[in-house]
Amino acid sequence: MxxxxxxxxxxxxxxxxxxxxxxxxxxxxxxxxxxxxxxxxxxxxxxxxxxxxxxxxxxxxxxxxxxxxxxxxxxxxxxxSLPEADSDVVRFGMTVSLEDEDSKTARWRIVGEDEAEPAKGSISHVSPMAQALFGRKVGDLVTVNAREWEIVALTADA
Structure with a gap:
């Protein structure tokens, strides 16, 4: 051969x-x-x-x-999918600011699977964190991986 x-x-x-x-x-x-x-x-x-x-x-x-x-x-x-600018609940495309009981803060933009980059602050809409956040409002508490977070701010991205 x-x-x-x-x-x-x-x-x-x-x-x-x-x-x-x-x-x-x-x-x-x-x-x-x-x-x-x-x-x-x-x-x-x-x-x-x-x-x-x-x-x-x-x-x-x-x-x-x-x-x-x-x-x-x-x-x-x-x-x-574009979030409504005046929405007061977490939706796809929004940026959510969180704080835990130790005053540690996190900020996540909820995006599509192909564009998610957790190291840069964006998470997939199918991630456990995004799933826990959807439909919640500022002041609500969410628990992910046995850690409790309070939603402190929401922004609808343009």
Missing amino acids: SRAFTREEDNENAASALGERPVSPHRNLVTRSGLAMIEAELARLREEMADVESDEDRERVALMARDLRYWTARRESAEL
């Missing part, structure tokens, strides 16, 4: 072993910035795919194609 044939076979096996990116079973709620992020990712991937040369690494091409399928599905299922 020639070495070239073996290498091509390895690339095909690597691409098929990659598998699809799992798509969440939850509603694909997105904020304006989340929708823009999905569209930017689609544009980037389409541009990269258009620039692919015929002798490109097959695994890289398979990875880009897989990501393009994922982001296309996410764009097709995206539901833009």
Whole structure:
């Protein structure tokens, strides 16, 4: 067996072993910035795919194609959801300020699954914290992971 044939076979096996990116079973709620992020990712991937040369690494091409399928599905299922500016209860897209019994504060923006970055202060709408907060008002107490938090402020993001 020639070495070239073996290498091509390895690339095909690597691409098929990659598998699809799992798509969440939850509603694909997105904020304006989340929708823009999905569209930017689609544009980037389409541009990269258009620039692919015929002798490109097959695994890289398979990875880009897989990501393009994922982001296309996410764009097709995206539901833009904007909170009402005068809402007094926690809703998707809002930023919630919390304080615990030790006066530790936290601030979370509730966003779509693809745009959540807890290290940067945004959590997914399906996270336990977001689920505990939905429908609550300033002054309400919520318990997550045996820790009690008081909602001290709400802001509807533009």
